[in-house]
Structure formats: C-alpha cells, structure tokens
Amino acid sequence: MILDYLNYWAVAMLMMIGLYITMTQGNLVKKLIGLNLFQTSVFIFYISVAKVSGGTAPIATELSDLYSNPLPHVLILTAIVVGISTLALALSLVAQIKAKYDSIEEDEIRQQDSE
Amino acid sequence: METLTYLLSQLLLLAGSFLIFSGALGLLRFPDFFTRVHAAGVTDTLAATFIILGLMLIAGWGLVQAKLIMIFLFLMITSPTACHALAKSALHGQLKPEDERPDQDSRAP
C-alpha cells in the first residue's frame, strides 16, 4: 500500500516544507524560493496523477498502444510558464522595495513603515 | 557479436557510474576549492564520455546514435569551459589554493 501512495506522500512533504519556508522566513527572496518549491511539488502531484503504468509518453508511435494521459501535461505546461511570469513580476517588486526601503527583511520594512 | 556489444556497453555504463560516484565523493571530501573543481570536472568529462559511449553501443545505427554523437561533441566543448569559468571566478574572488594561504587550519571554506 505504501508503494501505491508513495508519490503523493512525498508531494505532501515537499508542499509542507515549501509552505513552512514561505510562512516563516523573513527575507523576501527566501519566501519566493519557498513559493517556487511549493509550485513545483504541485506539478509533481499532477504528473503523478497522469501516469499510467505500462504506458509511454503521449506521442503517437507504432511501438505502444497505451499512453499516459496528455491532459494534465498540458495543464502543467501552462502552469510552469505562468509560474515563471509571476516570479519575474514578484522579483521586480522586491527590487523596487530594496530601492525604497534599503532592506528586504520583513521586520525591518514593517519597522520603517510604522515610523 | 551482439552479446559482446551488450557486454561492452554495460561495462562502460558501470565505469561511468563509478566515476560519477568518485567525483561526488571527491566533491565532499577534498580539502580545497580547486581540488574540488577537478573532481567535478572528471564527472563532467570522463564519466559523461563513458556513459554516452555505452549508450551509443546499444542504440545501434540510426538517428538516436547521431543525436548521441552530437550531444557528446557539445559536452566536450562546454564541460571544460564550465570548469574554466568556475576556476576563473574563484581567481576573481581572490580565493587562494590551500598551501598558499598564510596560517589557516586545513578546513577550507
């Protein structure tokens, strides 16, 4: 039974590590790295759902008759590219915060805001 | 003849895997940055060569073998360049090899 759900439990662990990094680390860049960790673990989850044991990549050949499901592959392809776009926008926000507050630690920014 | 090709490719793949393992071991255990770059360089060049040669033997004549040859050529050009870039950046950061450092203990940064 462990082998049936091994992928999903590993995905749960990776998700929780990513969530913990995003919640607790004060540095903004570290938060973004944790968010990227979380995103990639979700991709691993979808691709694990799509796999059919004994199947092959969804490219039509004469060698095999059983293919893995192509629909989650398409969803994750879109998700990867959207993820990098939002990351680029978030990084430009971090750059502007650094230019304005001269620090990217969350508590220092909050301290400067409350003054 | 076919079994000989198969056996040779298995030997090459095994040798390549062993070289990767020794490269990883060297990366962890060598005392200094410049010696570690050598260990990583062996992984990039010799181990990759053995593995690609092993794969070429069992791929047989065809498109897959031609693509493997092109990957091999590309790797031969870029891997030494990557090692060179690493060593050059260490030089730029003024990192000195271990025996030229004035008085430090043997643990390298």
Add this chain to the structure above:
Amino acid sequence: MSLFLDFSLLLMLIIIAFAIARTRDLFAAVMFSGIYGLLSASFFILSDAVDVAFTEAAVGAGIFPILMLVVLSFVGRYERSERRLKPVPLLIALGCGAVLFVAFQQMPAFGSPDGPSHQHVGPRYIEESPSEIGIPNMVTSVLASYRGFDTLGEVVVIFTAAIGVFALLLGATGWSGHYLPLKPSSMSSHKILRIVGKMLIPLILLFGLYVQFHGEYGPGGGFQAGVIFAAGIILYTMLFGMQRAQRVIPLQALRLLTALGVLIYGSVGIVSILSGGNFLDYSALLPDDIAGQHVGIILIELGVGITVAASMTLIFFAFTLASISAGESDK
C-alpha cells in the same frame, strides 16, 4: 526498477528541500533550487511527461536561477533572520501535512489506468487526435487545438508580466530610450569564454528553431523554443556586455516582438471567425480540415515562440539595466 528510481529521486528532492529551508546563504538557496528543478525534470521524464520535463529543465534550471542571481546581485547575498523554529507555523504545516496524508489514501493507486482522471476527456483526446488533427505529439495537439483558448490566456499572461516588469523597473528610473554609452566591457579578458560562446551561440539559436518547428513530431513547441532562444541571447549578453547586446537587439525591437506574438495568435482566431468558423477553429482556415489544423497550429506556435523569447529577454534586460543604474547611483 523504475520504482527504485522513483523513490530515490523523491528522496533527493526532499533532502534538497530541507537544505533550502536550513541555509542562510541566498546564493546557495538559489543553486539548490536549480538542482531541485533539474531533479523534477528527471522525475517528469520517468513519469512519461517529456514535454513538461523539457519546459521544467529550461525554466526551472535555466531562467529561474538567472533571474534570481541578477536580483541577488543588488539585493544582498545573506539573509539576516534568526535560526529559531517557530512553533505556530510548524503546527500549521504539520497539521496540513497530516490532513493531506490521510486524504491521499482516497486517491486511486499510482499508475492505475482506471482512475477518474483517465475517463471522459483524456481517452477521447488520445483516440481522436491522430485522425482529427493528424500530428503525432498529442500534448501539442491538445495544447494548440483542443485547448487553444487556454494557451491564448497563457501567452497574454507572459506578455503582461513583461509589461509589468518593464514598467516597474525601467519606468521609474526615467529611462528615456537612449543607449548606454559604449564603454569597454569588463569581460574583455575572458578570451576562452568569448571564443567558445561565439562558437556555441549560433548553435543554441538554431536548436531553438529546431525545437520550435519540430514540436509536432516530438517533445517541443513554442514555449520551450522561446526559452532556449532567450537563454542564447542571455549568454551573449553575459559574455559581451550589456552595451553591445543593446545594439544587437534594441529594446524597442523587443517590445515590438513581444506584442507581435500575441497579435499573431489573436489574428488566427479572428481570421477563423471571418472564414465562417468559431474563434480559434482552425478547420475553417483552409478547405481541407486537417491541413487547416496544421497551418493553424504552426502559426500559433510561432506566435507563442516569438512572445516567450522576446518576453524572457526583455525581463532579463530590464533587471540588468536596473542593476546597472542602481550601481551607478551608489557612487
């Protein structure tokens, strides 16, 4: 055997995730994330998702570390926070993890062909795609034809991100469109890197074009090709300096190309309407249905490739120009 590979890849991913959580050196964290992306790409190949592996390797181990390193160069390398384990977020994370742990046991077993995700639409695409669309790569046929509207949304998202980064970073510093003065680049002493770069950059761009047009027969397509193209241009910029790169590829041209790709994609849809079909219905483009599908897919993949390449290059140029001007205003 593949189960053993599966298990070892996932174990390595978990170890790297712990290492990212524990390190305080942001440079090391970015490098770990690059390794994480590469291991995820290997896992995707093991799970028969070759297109996704291609994209994840190009994006997660290529563009992501480069963008992060450019930002780290003017944000600072070490994080300052303390090394305490905070109890409340840890409890939240452990609680969510426990809920997921129990909930995942309701899923169908890994790899079983009769799970709910393999009913209804998936088998229909697999069976009908060779006869309705006629290209071997089913992922491209689903991406470009069956779900073409989603892909249009995705291209617009990339375009918006490029506009957003451009407006945030270059609008505020009063960039007025002039070129940086041509001073000698500090990389002029790196002869070996420059020579190898001159040999390889044309090959990289050629490979990008190959991936773009071969995306119907093998793994590939517009996104992967755009990212590879952008990586070639970024390599050129790193080796020869921003001044030279701006003369080769002006910022005006990049802005034009980013919009051009989205325009091509939308125009294909509008031409379909004008030819009597629905929006993005490629069968209406030509008298023969399947030839219409082929033409439609090639055109929109071209639009996607152009937008992705121009957007990624534009984002990198914006970050580099901002870091150069931040460095100048410090002196």
